[in-house]
Amino acid sequence: MKLLAEMLTMAPANKDHQVALRCAVGVFVPLITLVLLGRLDLAIFASFGAFAGIYGRNEPHGRRLVLQLRAGTLMLAVILLGALTARAGAAFSLSAAGTVWLQVLATTLVAGGCSLVVAWWRLRPAGSLFHIFAFAAIASIPHQPPLWQGMLTAVVTVAFALLVGLSSRVVRGRRQPWSWPLPVRLSSPERRAARLEAVGYLVAAGLAGSLATLAGERLGFGHNYWAMVAAVVPLVGHTTRHRISRGLQRIIGTALGLVLLALILVLEPAPWQTVLVIAACQFGAEMFIARQYMLAQVFVTPLALVSTLLVAPAPAGILLRDRFLETVIGAAVGVAVVLAPAVWRRLRSRPALPPR
Template identity: 85%
Template sequence: MKMLAEMFTMAPGNKDHQVAVRCAVGVFVPLITLLFLGRLDLAIFASFGAFTGIYGRNEPHARRFGLQLRAGALMLAVMLLAGLTARAGVALALSAAQALWLQVFATTLVAGVCSLIVAWWRLRPAGSLFHIFAFAAIASIPNQPSLWQGMLVAVLTVAFSLLVGMSSRVVRSRRTPWVRPARTPLSMAEKRAALLESAGYLVAAGLAGTLATLAGERLGFGHNYWAMVAAVVPLVGHSTRHRVSRGLQRIVGTAIGLVLLAGILLLQPAPWQTVLVIAACQFGAEMFIARQYVLAQIFVTPLALISTLLVVPAAPGILLRDRIFETVIGAAVGVAVVLAPTVWRRLRARPGA
């Protein structure tokens, strides 16, 4: 009962509207620019480059800049590796099934390595959810756009996000002293926790990707990386109950978000309206992501799927079906990974075990 109550409890705000505006502007300006240039095929690079603005939410300007610079550099590396992985599949003349398994394997490595880097750099949000999403989404594009053009868009978007992150310095009352924060090395306990968390990301992402791919081959579902993204959601939390709750919230929020998405798609928005919807969803997601995860997911779901449709058109019905199917698989795997250590300890504690 307490877990159910927590799922629908709204935490107090903390200047969330300021972060939400920055993130919305950070994604809207690059996308609308690409629309005017007739290059929405590069929109996915702008969308993920704009994730730079998510980091350093309410930090002083100097620390925010450092965190966002690191986050942006890591995201650029992930996008570059994704483009190279897709091209490696073509160069090796892999079949569609082989290329899919290559993507699962590579995405699993990205999940573990990026989780470790994020912990080492003390970035928040923690974990490698965004990096899994960015890598797999780009690597799975069937007709890859020019890599140098995509990376140019990504670099410019990251630079713009850094500029937006510093924009409040023009207001004297909002300006914080530019003091470089002291580097505090991770303690041994923190290093062990980072390594264990990284292992959890490897297991959860790899298992979810494997199950989703096998199920997709037999049942005709696609977008297996959505299961990998959903699987790592429960890994972030301060307690087992909180982590399990996040997994359930992911499913509930996604289901409601799909209803919202269906309504948006029924309106058949023009490309410029689609860009506005993406910016609005980005605003809504950042407004509530730290306060109410179910509500945030209602915005995240159409944000993710509409961004995908800009680059890889698909039948809306198939997209909605795949999203809920992959989310359930991923969330179930993530919850299982969270509960596994507790179950193991209890089994070992039994008399005669």
């Protein structure tokens, strides 16, 4: 009952509409510009570059700038690695299956490495979920645009997100004094926790990616990185119950979000309308992501899939099926990784049976 109550609880608002508006503008302007230029092949680079605006939600402007600059730099590195990984399969003449397993391995390393960097820089949201998504999505694009064009798009989008983050200093009549973050120093327990968390991300992402790939080969579905993204969702939380709740909310919210996505796809929106949908979903996701995770997933699901369809069109039915199955696999793996230490400790503490 406590778990159910937690899943249905709405936390109080904390200027969420301001954050949501900044994030929506940060993704809308770059994407609509690419639509007008006829360069939708670069849209995915803009979409992930805009993720820099998610960080430093309610921080003072100076601290927000530093945090978003760090987040943007890390995201640009991830985007570059994803684009290079996409080219590695062809460069080494790997088979289709070999390319997929290379992507799983590389995404697993990104999951653990970025988790460590995010903890070291004290970025919020914590974890490497966005980096897993960005890296794997870009690495899996079969037809890559020129590397310099993709990276230029991402850099310009990150710079725009930083400007949007500072925009309220111009819009508001009164300005708060600049305040800068203190030097990042992790205590010894924090460093140990960060390393253990990175291991958790490695295990969850790697196991989910492997299971999803094997299941996909047998059952005929793809997008294994969606399972890897879902697997790390339960790793964020202060208690085991909260982490399990996040995994369940991910599944339920995804199912509801797929219903919303199906309604959107029935309308067959034009590219400029699709960009409006992305901006609206980004607004909805940021409005609720810190207050009610399940409700936020109702917006996150169409946001992620519509962004994918904008760059790489695919049959809607297959996309909906893959998203749900991969989410179930990933969330189940994530919950198992969360429960594994407690189960192991319980087994070790059991008294040995007396000999007969």
